[in-house]
Amino acid sequence: MSFLDYAPAPESTAILNLQKSYGLFIGGEFVDGHGSSFATISPSTEKAITTVAEATEADIDRAVAAARKAYDKTWSRMSGSERGKYLFRIARILQERSRELAVAESLDNGKPIRETRDVDIPLVAAWFFYYAGWADKLEYAGLGPNPQALGVAAQIIPWNFPLLMLAWKIAPALAAGNTVVLKPAETTPLTALLFAEICQQAELPAGVVNIVTGAGKTGAALVAHPDINKVAFTGSTPVGRRIAQTLAGSSTRVTLELGGKGANIIFEDAAIDQAIEGVVSGIFFNQGHVCCAGSRLLVQENIHDDVVSRLQRRLSTLRLGDPLDKNTDIGAVNSKAQLARITELANSGDDEGAHRWSAACEIPSKGFWFPPTVFTDVHTSHRIAREEIFGPVLSVMTFRTPDEAVAKANNTPYGLSAGIWTEKASRMLAIADKLRAGVIWANTFNKFDPASPFGGYKESGYGREGGRQGLFPYLESSGWTKGGR
Amino acid sequence: MTRVPAVHHTPRSQTVLGGSPTEKALKRFLEGIPGVDTVGAEARAAGFNTRSIKTSSKIWGLNTIISMVDLTTLEGADTPGKVRTLAKKATMPDPLDLSAPSVAAVCVYGDMVAETKAALGDWHISQRPDGVSVAAVATAFPSGRASLPVKITDTEFAVAEGADEIDMVIDRGAFLAGKVSLVFDQIVQVKEACKRPDGSYAHLKVILETGELATLDNVRRASWLAILAGADFIKTSTGKVQPAATLPVTTTMLEVIRDWHAMTGEQIGMKPAGGIRASKDALRYLVAVAETVGEEWLTPDLFRFGASSLLNDVVMQRQKMITGHYSGPDYVSVD
């Protein structure tokens, strides 16, 4: 028996108390949607979990109206301290129900329970705790003595960190005094609906948070609604472009958090074992479904072979399988469509002459899976060096000098994240200065904190989430131009 | 006397340094070794802590841990009676289940070696392959603060008394003062003192006393130094200084062993000692070994736990798995 074939250590789903179907959460209650209901499935077993409603334009209208009413009559008249107390309540309930939420998230998204339990859900609670404290301190945000909320915010979030992306959107918006209509991704609506129940448990005033489920059509209707003051979108760059185009000329404020092709730069003097961990965490954490993934490895040429062999050795201890097994490191790809995209791009790597290596994993018969994969001999013109794969695929390239590392790292329309591995602090700081990326991790990777602003340069979007700067997208100072409203 | 004594070389140091291990050559080699980012190292260790070892993996793990224990008593108050009781326990850790494995070794001060060996009798490793060895601490354990001749004599005495294994301490003062060739040479000479008349050597574990080395960079460098000088095993601590063994320190040392094996094909052993009291913690060390250096190291020949109270906890956990109910201190023996 191999010790490394750890015996099954399943997390039970008995903790869940799911409905057979969910409606839309509008005005503090679950109501029927008028579109065609659809199932959400577990991507590791392909079994249906529950059914959710599809919000039509009429449903969106009702949701925005509920948010507007709540803003006008209740939320904008409430003191910041009282608003903060609601957010503190929500944070506390999130902590109390954290195990349940972690199981639900793993089930619906496909990511390992270890990640939802140890990373996603704790950050969700922390995000609400953090922004709760800002609600009555907006005069300290840096936007003058009396910044104002924008009104109703339309928020659209992706499937890769469903509840965490919800927290990133709702917490600052509410703290700043806005009300929201949020659409979760169609493949991961479950935890957003559980969050709606939590809003009820916290006695949040009706209409302050509204959750509308649906797919692209629902999202488009929400963005185009005439009575919203703000759009916040996290998702793919193509959709982000469309939103920016749609809203050109309007007074609706927009923030976008889009794709990335982050470069992880390893210098010869790096703390090598920790750098390997950082590369692994950078691209294989969350199955690589991370906008800020370190999907390009730029390694100093003189240590290339050593780094690649250490990486391969380390990857052979990763376990792929049932997301609800506590020892699983790599879970399921979120959907069939996403698996097809990853596969197509990986194949292009083969076609364009890069060399593929994948960790030997037993792939389950049902569900959507892709083993951790490393491409070497990658060149800057390859598709796998330029396009976001959004999967567990790493493209390895080399550099000779610090200048060349910077040039290669910046040579992308994206600009979300980067990693720098070196023991020499002066070099690290100088490189950080020159990288055109919104988040730079030095000697670490994929670290998130509600106090730390996150967001991209260039085509990775604009606006920041987290920190004091994370309030700016939801406020305006008294002196800001109010055109066209 | 300020003259630095001649540094003996070893086959290993010859291979790696390509010449004699002078102070300069050793220093340059050690300084060229990549550093350790402590935050990252601690995060990796925390990752081992999240492994969930259940059912069949757990029972295998518990049995393996028992077989890897160096059951230890190193007190000023040790008496023949104490070591006899410990030796008996080493052969039958679970008084209620004789099918439980025996431990790897009993670890005592040099002047208790003869008593211990006699107490083991037929259970001594020389009498049966699954027997128990006698390990002795030497070289002015735990501080290491004595002259080299005294440390050599300490070692020779224990070997002559019948010790199968010697756990020596490095000179931490010399290491922290940068006198690496002194540290190196002491290990070489102690290894030589492990030689028996018949030409065989007692097995040498080199204790780094990682709690005093303070940084993981130092732990890494000291590990390389000890291996180059001829260690069969590298060991974290004497158990007399806090902190003793920790998962990040152990992982750092295992990484050196892994890299040495990749470089030379040689397998060096590792022993964390002190501070490991619960089965849960010990199981995490097994995970660290398997995932850092490989499952071939999960054998008493290459991995030991320096512990005393750990054994009872492991036995109780094993009892629970077999009987199905929680056990208690009344069902294991007091040593």
Add this chain to the structure above:
Amino acid sequence: MARLSIPKTYKLYIGGKFPRSESGHTFEVVTPQGKFLANAAKASRKDARDAVASARSAQAGFAGLTAYNRGQILYRIAEVLEGRRDQFVDEIRASEGVNAQAAARQVEHAIDTWVWYAGFADKYAQVAGNGNPVAGPYFNLSTPEATGVVVALAPAGAKGESLLGLSAVLAPIMTSGNATVLLAHPTQPLSAISFAEVLATSDVPAGVVNILTGDPEPLMPWLAAHADVNALDLSGGSASDWVAWQSDAAETLKRVVPPTVGIPARSLERIVAFTETKTVWHTKALG
């Protein structure tokens, strides 16, 4: 026959425990009408010395917690205080002689003060600290950190309000990670010791807050001159010869916050007053 109640014994709060004064002295606590309420411990100079030692040993650990953690602890204080609302309302009515409504308002205001500061723990550094754009190839960052051990005199409002007073000074001192020796209101100390019960059950590490009851006057000269105290909060000292204390404190260059009239308002300044700003430089070069 009505049930006989069990009156509480009011002791000091030092190092997470509730000891009597080492001097064995107590003093009578009475209602505004002069009716006997309790014999509270009368802290001695040695108690004060022990409190400072206890604060010092706890301070580094408390400041070493993440700001998030500290915020959680302060929020927990608010939760526990809210849970004990009625206990405090009753005590305040008895010792301050106010009606139920006024007592409830004071307790609510105190709870909200803790919530306000809890929410600032992981933010004030983002407002009071910053990167500095120096003219050279240097990374330069300023961050505020806790000053260390603070001795604070709890103020009273025009109407007593000892619970609110102590909250208004203690919360901002704790936010950044300082450890405190708090001298309770001299004639209305009961809320302070009951509040210590809240601290003891709110994950506040032992020694982070120490509360002394009794007469501050004989203790303050010793505390003001104590070389292991970093700052004085004299908010509650307006009725005393506080200038002498400030002068004593000058010997060791303590940071001193002078008295306020009434109860201090919530502010960022009160947090920052008990911090030191540390600025770190580092070279930046590609080669």
